Amino acid sequence: MKIAIDSFRGEVPRITPRGLPPNAAQEATNCRLQTGDLESWRQFALTKTLAQTTTPVQTIYLLKDKWLSWNDQVDVARGVIQDNDWRTYLTCPDLYDEPRFTTYALATTGAEPFPVVTRPIGVPAPGSRPTVVLSSAATPDPTVFNILVDDDHGDLLETAWEHSPKVPYSD
Numbered sequence: 676m677k678i679a680i681d682s683f684r685g686e687v688p689r690i691t692p693r694g695l696p697p698n699a700a701q702e703a704t705n706c707r708l709q710t711g712d713l714e715s716w717r718q719f720a721l722t723k724t725l726a727q728t729t730t731p732v733q734t735i736y737l738l739k740d741k742w743l744s745w746n747d748q749v750d751v752a753r754g755v756i757q758d759n760d761w762r763t764y765l766t767c768p769d770l771y772d773e774p775r776f777t778t779y780a781l782a783t784t785g786a787e788p789f790p791v792v793t794r795p796i797g798v799p800a801p802g803s804r805p806t807v808v809l810s811s812a813a814t815p816d817p818t819v820f821n822i823l824v825d826d827d828h829g830d831l832l833e834t835a836w837e838h839s840p841k842v843p844y845s846d
Contacts, residue, residue: 683713743789
């Protein structure tokens with residue numbers, strides 16, 4: 676069945692879909708809306724052919740000028756937009772045990788498929804407990820805030836703040 680549209684009006688997103696006139700759309704993507712004709716703005720072109728794997732690719736993501744691809748459903752989020760490293764965050768419970776990140780340099784170092792390297796977010800846990808060593812040679816820093824513990828019964832911690840040297844509060 677052929678549908679003829681005499682004069683395309685373009686997007687009318689505020690009207691409910693059932694109330695739209697026949698020559699309007701609630702969403703118009705890649706359309707030239709200057710002339711009233713329904714013409715495409717751009718033609719689709721083949722950008723990248725992904726490497727064939729045994730399982731189909733489920734997720735693709737364009738990182739700068741390289742395509743990242745996964746055989747699982749991966750959630751990808753770009754970090755700070757002005758970041759020159761192109762830091763990108765990844766989550767996928769089936770593929771990664773914890774949330775991960777990659778940068779452009781890490782992801783594209785090596786052969787396709789990208790990303791080649793991802794790293795866990797955060798700082799790894801220490802291998803052993805930290806220890807504290809007291810030294811009498813240490814000089815107190817007058818700009819450091821000290822916490823004085825008045826009373827600790829295990830369920831209540833009462834603290835008082837002290838600043839050395841004591842300076843009266845003023846606005």
